[in-house]
Amino acid sequence: MGNLKIQPRKLSGTVAVPPSKSIAHRAVICSALSNAESFLQLNLSDDLLATIKGMQALREGGDVTIDCNESGSTLRFLIPISLVLTNGGRFIGKGNLGKRPLTPFFPIFEQCNINHKEGNGDSLDFQVKGTLLPGHYSISGDVSSQFISGLFFALPLLNGDSILTITTPLESKAYLDLTLSVMESFGVHIEKKDNQVYEIKGKQIYQNIPYEMEGDYSQAAFFLCANALGSDVNVKNLKLNSEQGDKAVIELVKRFQEHDSQDLITIDGSQCPDIMPIIALTAALQNKKRTQIIHAKRLRLKECDRISAVCKELNQLGAKIRELEDGFYIEGVSQLSGGCEVWSHNDHRIAMMLSIAATVCKEPILLKNYECVSKSYPKFFEDYLQLGGGVHEWSMG
The missing domain is CATH 3.65.10.10 (Enolpyruvate transferase domain)
Structure with a gap:
């Protein structure tokens, strides 16, 4: 020390x-979900490295263990993506990350028959197994917008359409708008309807484009x-x-x-x-x-x-x-x-x-x-x- x-x-x-860490997390994810190589100018902080390595692991497949370090963005963004690419995985981390809640995901897990298990210690050790399905989902927005962003990344990859309704006032709304903006740059569109309702078409493809940070x-x-x-x-x-x-x-x-x-x-x-x-x-x-x-x-x-x-x-x-x-x-x-x-x-x-x-x-x-x-x-x-x-x-x- x-x-x-x-x-x-x-x-x-x-x-x-x-370069913006918030944008970089999102650009790395969108780029990794496309099928082409890309060039991004990044500030390789500990948080961003966790997301890069996590997306590499998800692209490689198999039994995935993702070390989120202390990055809440990595954890909450990549859990839904893992349920599309690899039927889930194990998420570990350190510091206070194990104390940060994941409860907004749980009703969706139950709706899709997705199993999850939390570790007993203070450090993060969270396991999730199953497949995210197209559907009509509700999620609270007063804990963190990161849960919603994670679902936004994942749901367009599914074979069917989905609707996501936010049931509470949304905190950190600008971060959600940032997610939608970056996704739009990579060719994936989500349409906002009235009263915090989002329509998400399935079978969308992330397009890799030059992206300026x-x-x-x-x-x-x-x-x-x-x-x-x-x-x-x-x-x-x-x-x-x-x-x-x-x-x-x-x-x-x-x-x-x-x-x-x-x-x-x-x-x-x-x-x-x-x-x-x-x-x-x-x-x-x-x-x-x-x-x-x-x-x-x-x-x-x-x-x-x-x-x-x-x-x-x-x-x-x-x-x-x-x-x-x-x-x-x-x-x-x-x-x-x-x-x-x-x-x-x-x-x-x-x-x-x-x-x-x-x-x-x-x-x-x-x-x-x-x-x-x-x-x-x-x-x-x-x-x-x-x-x-x-x-x-x-x-x-």
């Missing part, structure tokens, strides 16, 4: 953020929020009319600039939960302004309990932030103190958030377990250093 000592320096310069707003959010806190970073590779849900960071930062200190700023985190840790940091530095982030309970089921981790680590640095059941209540301060040891909780987004926090501290911080950024942005600290960030490895001994 590595440690970084990070000096309180503002960032400046130009950075090209890596756009920059990742989830990663750009760290630098865009750093700018709101006094840095001066020019972020390249971002598509202005992107369908990425985390593009919301631009409007959220504007809201802090537009509100005066008498207002309570309320942010709904349900549609873009991944950027809520860095938004919480930004809110914590809005001096004398109050912010509440709500509808973000899913943060408790990520790589760590991100609500608890954000509160614990930022309060150590001098923030005034407390936990809500589904988010945060934040009273803004003018600067963080630093001068202490903080922990990433083995969560890439907490590690990157704390490195941005260092830019507004009075004293250096010591960040424990910084290498976890490899999950999504392996070169984050290289880019951070290139932008003038003061980082060097530090021995706890």
Whole structure:
């Protein structure tokens, strides 16, 4: 477990953020489901490697074991695909992945007589066996849109048509729109009807086409929020009319600039939960302004309990932030103190958030377990250093 000592320096310069991880997962899957070779420009993060290797295993067939590592996208996207290509398989993983629910799939499994078995330990060990059939299915949308995306990838491959009805308000809707957009680029169409009903024609064929990757707003959010806190970073590779849900960071930062200190700023985190840790940091530095982030309970089921981790680590640095059941209540301060040891909780987004926090501290911080950024942005600290960030490895001994 590595440690970084990070000096309180503002960032400046130009950075090209890596290609969108969310789009890359989807493009890799669509490409692998076609019958031709393709070329994709990818940022080979741990999560994306899990999806690439998983799709390779499914294409090869046989008794499949897929190591999802810590990637919820890999797990939830590939389970339905496995029920089309290989009659299921075994899905393993580590970290908190075994605690993240798979229950929205279970009514569909029962409808198709698909067997499933969960392991007894905390680590993921999930086995599923059977065949996904064409049909009329219902699924909840308030746990994660990833379950629906997984079915979207798989159902067009079947010999008959299907209808999928979403029975609850849909969280992270932009991610579902992103799935449909990428699939459309690869020649597979799903038609949305009224009241969250989707018609899915069977016997569709994924067409392999040149696909251009756009920059990742989830990663750009760290630098865009750093700018709101006094840095001066020019972020390249971002598509202005992107369908990425985390593009919301631009409007959220504007809201802090537009509100005066008498207002309570309320942010709904349900549609873009991944950027809520860095938004919480930004809110914590809005001096004398109050912010509440709500509808973000899913943060408790990520790589760590991100609500608890954000509160614990930022309060150590001098923030005034407390936990809500589904988010945060934040009273803004003018600067963080630093001068202490903080922990990433083995969560890439907490590690990157704390490195941005260092830019507004009075004293250096010591960040424990910084290498976890490899999950999504392996070169984050290289880019951070290139932008003038003061980082060097530090021995706890």
